[in-house]
Amino acid sequence: MEEKKIENEKPNPPESAPSENGRKTERHIRPDLTAVEIHHGRRQGDSFVRIIRADEHLKRIAPGVLRADEAASVAQKGIGHSLARLKAFLVGKPLRSESEKDERLTKIKALAVFSSDAISSSAYATEEILIVLVVAGALGLNYALGVAVAIALLLGVVSFSYRQTVHAYPHGGGAYTVSRENLGTQYGLIAAAALLIDYVLTVAVSVSAGTAALTSAAPQLFPVRVELTVFFVGIITLINLRGVRESASIFALPTYAFIVNLAAIIVIGVARIFLGEAPVELTPNPLPHDLEPITLFLILHAFAAGSVAMTGTEAISNGVPAFKKPESQNAATTLTVMSSILAFFFIGITFLADQYQVVPTETETVISEVARAVMGSGIFYGIFQVATMLILVLAANTSFSGFPRLAYVLARDGFMPHQFSFRGDRLAFSNGIIYLGILAAALIVLFGASTHALIPLYAVGVFISFTLSQAGMVRHWLKAREAGWRKSILFNATGALLTAFVLVVVGSVKFFLGAWMVILLVPILVAVFNLIQRHYRNVAEQLAITPADTALGKPIKQLTLVPIHSINKASLRALAYARTISKNPVVIHLMHDLEEGEEFQEQWKRWANGTDLVILESPYRAFMEPFLAYLDALQKNDPDSYVTIILAESLPAVWWQHLLHNQTALRLKAALLFRHNTAVIDLPYHLRK
């Protein structure tokens, strides 16, 4: 490819530079940016040819293959350059595609990235249970530990199921993949829609809750809570755009601070109880007077309320490929560690709340009461509250890992726009991250950063995907019948039934509080997914080439037209260009009266002779319509032939001057935009002033 055709190519002309002693050098630049220098000596045969590299930023790595270096990958001048510098400052310099493997997570970091959502839910799950049970008084509260243990068992079941999934789907197998492969595409899409919604809600709820913790401590920030929450979302978005490894480093500290703190509280608290010590400080809150009876429904309601603890459990199974090798093993271990920590925290806090007879109040959270009962209101309590706030804000980060990955998988399968499958400068799925940030910010503004308003929408999506995922695993065992499938199927079926039951309870309890929006949105999203996929499939079918399509590459017929209003440098340049792309371009001139046309003909004869001229008289002073009628007439007999229209445009040097030019060209381009077999070329003539 590279040595041939150098003579008739001549994209750039030989530059003849006569040097000293009558020698001269010609230089051709070829399309692959090699430059051929031909040095002519004074005598015949004295010439020699040298092939040099033409560009320092586009390195030739193989015949016909150029590699852009970093400088050639960012804008080097103008506004683009300033924007690129701002972006580099905010999200870091671009990373090479090959660096991808370096961006894997150790288990320690993966726990911080994927578990903040799940573990942070221990900060409010116990409270959700107690709020339901307190209506039955002290007797009701005694059931809390049982409910917590039941949820922890359910968590165990779900966690065990996901361990199997992680091994069965090492390339990332969230609810979408499992449901799709085992139950069918539409179930997969339902799970995907539910998860996408839940990711957005996780960000909105968690960051709003974190801001609420902050504004409780600093009430002067309360009036700007919406702005503050959106700002936090923006910060998390930027951190994620930097790429997954760095975000892990940033998020590890608060997550582990929360884990260590809470673990210490539970251990010390349990030890104090077994040593028979009284709470450090705790004034028991009064229990309600009008007691309701303890019914099965009340217990189930408590179970449903406490099951918000389970949100975030699925994150790891989606993110397997982000782990260091062996990915599946590391992911499974991290999943088990995460579930164990969460179960330990959940049962521990509920046990302590039960022992200390903590009752939920309007003014203080249950976890805060428990912490004070164990450690008093000293410095450790303050640190723990700050860690709680941080992990709540950072819980959003789990979604920032999950959402873009799920969007990528959906885009890869053609259910979402292709944009979501591109990796950004920093190898993160930038589009998914940015859209998640924008959607969450929109929700926050819409709901005024109120956790209370957002929570009813929450968790419905997660239980839809749990149910579908576990049901999918049931199918999986039925098909695979691997060793131990009977035990596994029992386990998964139980999980599927339990999560399905919780879904029904959560969906009905929260329906009129907002869950209806999610229940409505899921089928809409599924319909959109299908619409997009059908479109992409149609396009692929229409564009696909078969071995029979050999005529496709053959030249096609085209006529080149140059509409010229008056003979000047711009129009002659356009005509000269037309001559390079056509042997016989046709000048077309529109006139309003015959005299003007004759004048033009005179000019044309003088300056553009040799080209054909068609004068189109328009007695009604229309331009567009006669021109289109002319094109119609030309193409009527042969609709497959192309018409190329070259528009000479004078491009002003200053923006406002555009208002004084090219209105006709603009209208013509708009009219031709969707016309079949019509190519329009703007040939700008750059004015200097």
Next chain:
Amino acid sequence: MEEKKIENEKPNPPESAPSENGRKTERHIRPDLTAVEIHHGRRQGDSFVRIIRADEHLKRIAPGVLRADEAASVAQKGIGHSLARLKAFLVGKPLRSESEKDERLTKIKALAVFSSDAISSSAYATEEILIVLVVAGALGLNYALGVAVAIALLLGVVSFSYRQTVHAYPHGGGAYTVSRENLGTQYGLIAAAALLIDYVLTVAVSVSAGTAALTSAAPQLFPVRVELTVFFVGIITLINLRGVRESASIFALPTYAFIVNLAAIIVIGVARIFLGEAPVELTPNPLPHDLEPITLFLILHAFAAGSVAMTGTEAISNGVPAFKKPESQNAATTLTVMSSILAFFFIGITFLADQYQVVPTETETVISEVARAVMGSGIFYGIFQVATMLILVLAANTSFSGFPRLAYVLARDGFMPHQFSFRGDRLAFSNGIIYLGILAAALIVLFGASTHALIPLYAVGVFISFTLSQAGMVRHWLKAREAGWRKSILFNATGALLTAFVLVVVGSVKFFLGAWMVILLVPILVAVFNLIQRHYRNVAEQLAITPADTALGKPIKQLTLVPIHSINKASLRALAYARTISKNPVVIHLMHDLEEGEEFQEQWKRWANGTDLVILESPYRAFMEPFLAYLDALQKNDPDSYVTIILAESLPAVWWQHLLHNQTALRLKAALLFRHNTAVIDLPYHLRK
């Protein structure tokens, strides 16, 4: 031109249609839409050639000259057709350029078109004088007739001056032309700016006043007065877009109704006074108690206030070319008739107001009081009030004649955008009409259709142009020294001094009430006019060709690039097209990793062999920047060569599908839009579903 090159032209291929008995016919369509049919008989030499007309709507009227008929001048399908039909319904069918001479006005119609502004001012001019003089009590009111006579004399002087102008400038010589030719360009532009402002204000003030008359009679319409006023402006705009003759027919009736009514009132009123009859009904309003002394300033103030009667006088001098031949003579006669009517009305009303001791009140206009005093509150009074309202609304029409004509003259001289010099379908200067409508509507919305708020801005502009125009005529006489120039110069100098004096008085009295806006806007507009003209002159200089520029028409060098992401029907079509415009197009493929590139190379070898392929590896996953760096490298050595970039775009059948396509192509086009010597061709591949 037309018989040559038929063989190598072939914009459309010969269509071979084998007919019965083995004969066949080939048809070529040539660029001038003649079709050549070659009929091949069975034997050699049996062929014959027939030249036929190829299109019924584009008639061939000379070699290479086609004429579009009416059907080819309006859109024949799609939204464009519907819009064209709506437009034909609203403003009428397109008129041929040749019909222009038919669109001239008789004196009777011209009076209606050009005088409604001037004559309608008699409806409020007397009142303006009385409002000033009433502060001096009955004694002050006695001066009203004197002031009115003085203004009428001034009107006579100005009118006489404009008669001379009409003869000296038969192609339309308003203040702009006269000032420019005799005082210099900048004075002409000041006059033009002042007039343009005043035209817009005339529309806003007159239509607002007309609506106020209507809403006084029908108070339930008061809350929608702004909408109503804008609606009236829209109606007048549409009527004017239909063209000048028809608008004359529509406006004649109310104008003549007002003239006949008011003339009758004055004649009967004067007759009654000389017959010694008392007013039919009139309760004299009380005069103010705190009387001010009669000072020279008070008299001058009254004179300035009453001089609003003179707005509109200049309209005819601008519109001379709209008259039937002999234009100047007819225009001069119409001008004299108009001034005489206005002077007669103005003096007559003031005389009657003086005789009947009418005092201006908040609730009733002076002209209404006079009318009731002469005729009582019967049916004739009602008719007269309606005629007053109509002529006030229609006074705006004078501006709709004047503004577009002045804008046309300015555009022709390069001081306003060229768009203002185009005639629309109906031969009216559509752009000027539409802009005037929009600006007036904007003013009406801004000032809440309040005449009271708008009037202080009014009349300043008119006196600027009066002064400049008369001063220009003084210069004219000094230069021309025709017979009787001494008398003329005295007359004009008096007029110039008087109008200059009135300008100073009006400008200072109304300065803080809003006249400052006009006084500020005039120099801004003049600066813009100069800026536009300098730009057009610069462009013309840069584009002008001289006999030395013979190299301009020579072919230029260009390299054709086809960025291809994957091999499919759309990209192969683009490549096929590229081959028709270039001997050796270069396919450029951007890849993120080498494996993908190898795969592409395989495909390219199979489907696009024979073209050059350049693979651009972008390890940082950027697309735009490496591509631009590549173009820079190609053009570095020869900045005068062109690069043609052919973009294959899949064009979806449904609008929302655009969101799923061509984001990259769009960004690329934006980045290349202002790049030197780069032509971008969109080659759409139309998807069917």
